[in-house]
Amino acid sequence: MTAFLQSTFNGLVSGAFYALLALGLAVIFGMLRVVNFAHGAFYMLGAFGAYVLLAEAGVPFWAALVVVPLALALLGMALERAFIHRLTRLDPLYNFLLTFGLTLILQDLVKLRYGVQSSPYEAPAGLRGSVDFGLFDFPTYRVFILGFAVAVCVGVWWALARTRVGMVVRAATERPELTRALGINVGRWITPVFGFGIALAGLAGVLAAPMRAVNPLMGADLIIVVFAVVVIGGLGSIFGSVAAGFGIGMVQAWAEAYLSAFPIVAQTIVFIVMAAVLLWRPAGLFGRAEAPA
Amino acid sequence: MLRIENLSAWYGEAQVLRDAGLHVDPGEVVTLVGRNGAGKSTLLRCVMGLHTGWRGTVELSGTELGNLSADRRARLGLGWVPDDRGSYATLTVTENLTLPPTVGPDPWSLERVYEAFPALYQRRNSAATTLSGGEQQMLALARVLRMGARMLLCDEPTEGLAPLLVQQVGDLLREAKRHGVTVLLVEQNLRFATSVADRHYLLAEGRVTAAMENSEVRSRERELLSYLGI
Numbered sequence: 001m002t003a004f005l006q007s008t009f010n011g012l013v014s015g016a017f018y019a020l021l022a023l024g025l026a027v028i029f030g031m032l033r034v035v036n037f038a039h040g041a042f043y044m045l046g047a048f049g050a051y052v053l054l055a056e057a058g059v060p061f062w063a064a065l066v067v068v069p070l071a072l073a074l075l076g077m078a079l080e081r082a083f084i085h086r087l088t089r090l091d092p093l094y095n096f097l098l099t100f101g102l103t104l105i106l107q108d109l110v111k112l113r114y115g116v117q118s119s120p121y122e123a124p125a126g127l128r129g130s131v132d133f134g135l136f137d138f139p140t141y142r143v144f145i146l147g148f149a150v151a152v153c154v155g156v157w158w159a160l161a162r163t164r165v166g167m168v169v170r171a172a173t174e175r176p177e178l179t180r181a182l183g184i185n186v187g188r189w190i191t192p193v194f195g196f197g198i199a200l201a202g203l204a205g206v207l208a209a210p211m212r213a214v215n216p217l218m219g220a221d222l223i224i225v226v227f228a229v230v231v232i233g234g235l236g237s238i239f240g241s242v243a244a245g246f247g248i249g250m251v252q253a254w255a256e257a258y259l260s261a262f263p264i265v266a267q268t269i270v271f272i273v274m275a276a277v278l279l280w281r282p283a284g285l286f287g288r289a290e291a292p293a
Numbered sequence: 294m295l296r297i298e299n300l301s302a303w304y305g306e307a308q309v310l311r312d313a314g315l316h317v318d319p320g321e322v323v324t325l326v327g328r329n330g331a332g333k334s335t336l337l338r339c340v341m342g343l344h345t346g347w348r349g350t351v352e353l354s355g356t357e358l359g360n361l362s363a364d365r366r367a368r369l370g371l372g373w374v375p376d377d378r379g380s381y382a383t384l385t386v387t388e389n390l391t392l393p394p395t396v397g398p399d400p401w402s403l404e405r406v407y408e409a410f411p412a413l414y415q416r417r418n419s420a421a422t423t424l425s426g427g428e429q430q431m432l433a434l435a436r437v438l439r440m441g442a443r444m445l446l447c448d449e450p451t452e453g454l455a456p457l458l459v460q461q462v463g464d465l466l467r468e469a470k471r472h473g474v475t476v477l478l479v480e481q482n483l484r485f486a487t488s489v490a491d492r493h494y495l496l497a498e499g500r501v502t503a504a505m506e507n508s509e510v511r512s513r514e515r516e517l518l519s520y521l522g523i
Binding site for chain 2: 173178180181
């Protein structure tokens with residue numbers, strides 16, 4: 001029982017990263033119809049941002065948690081204005097190529113400066129040690145990640161469900177052409193929404209810095225699973241991406257704990273789940289079949 | 294109010310409108326009748342600024358619309374009532390109504406909409422796509438009236454509706470007209486068309502081939518119906 005709870009908890013923590021990244025991808029896909037292959041690179045930049053700020057300027061974790069996502073949002077918005085929006089009218093393949101190319105460039109730029117070995121980053125003083133849950137101890141920092149990620153997801157859900165901006169984003173995501181015909185300048189929201197999605201990736205990266213190895217390829221490894229999460233949740237579905245993020249985190253942790261006799265299954269469980277979901281519901285668990293324009 | 298001259302439009306290589314021209318005076322309700330594929334919906338889409346691949350002149354209250362985007366046109370007072378009713382599944386009924394900005398001098402308040410349509414009020418927190426077809430049509434019309442749009446572009450608002458609901462759509466359009474709203478209506482139902490409209494244009498193979506008064510449509514009803522293939 002203790003082992004089960006512990007692996008569930010670990011799964012929820014991995015799921016928190018999946019959820020934050022998938023949420024950003026979903027918001028961006030919904031509004032821009034762009035699958036942002038560079039999302040993992042921005043996650044990596046988030047972690048490196050925190051590392052560089054601390055190592056070179058002594059900026060602490062808490063400040064990095066605010067500054068790094070904001071800076072990456074600005075970078076993302078600049079890239080959207082400079083490149084991505086030029087391609088939105090073309091075949092989606094061009095955007096795959098563009099964002100994949102951006103990934104390689106960003107990864108190699110970081111590699112040039114910091115090499116491929118992992119850089120250490122310590123958890124902030126207040127979040128070291130562990131919390132006693134009675135049946136088992138759990139690292140304080142992981143508890144913090146889980147709480148923080150849940151709060152961010154709930155906050156984003158609230159903003160989408162309850163604010164005017166959220167209503168416009170939902171409308172433009174569902175039916176962009178109709179929304180324009182009803183007097184809303186959809187284009188004005190595209191760049192900020194892209195920046196917001198990137199900020200979520202950056203935030204996940206900062207959160208990952210004290211826990212995961214900070215290296216130029218950390219995003220590339222993670223993003224493949226995140227794409228599976230997005231597909232399972234339903235491409236463009238906000239709720240689906242978050243639910244599938246936490247769900248897949250847990251499934252992975254359980255598979256590691258209980259299927260260790262079948263390492264091949266344990267390592268590929270995400271894709272097995274994805275294939276099963278797609279056979280059962282081709283639009284994903286919470287996805288809708290493509291709506292008319 | 295609305296003046297269209299020499300409007301031609303294409304879908305890829307296929308020409309759908311050929312030098313079409315018409316005008317709608319302020320406060321008029323004018324229908325556009327024609328067979329399926331005659332270009333009626335394309336003409337509305339050109340006016341709304343949703344169609345790419347067109348040439349000609351479209352003027353609203355003396356303003357040449359040219360390459361203005363759809364959202365700018367809506368803010369000039371065009372109200373879009375699409376043929377599929379345009380309900381958002383991810384928005385509640387109230388959100389569907391309050392999504393567009395108010396653009397005209399005489400917008401309906403939300404209270405007034407709900408007073409006129411108690412059925413919408415009862416379902417105000419439900420997803421709009423869970424409404425019946427008739428309720429969704431009322432929602433689409435109420436939405437542009439709440440915007441305060443001065444010129445409505447309605448694409449077959451009575452299609453697929455039961456007779457009682459067709460009558461309700463008619464009542465709503467007549468009510469809007471009494472408040473000075475202008476309407477361009479794509480319609481296949483000639484009885485309905487003559488009950489709400491002042492004048493009619495016949496669109497055939499992308500050209501406006503006839504302009505008719507109500508009396509003419511009534512006297513030629515049988516001939517027109519057989520022409521329209523209904």
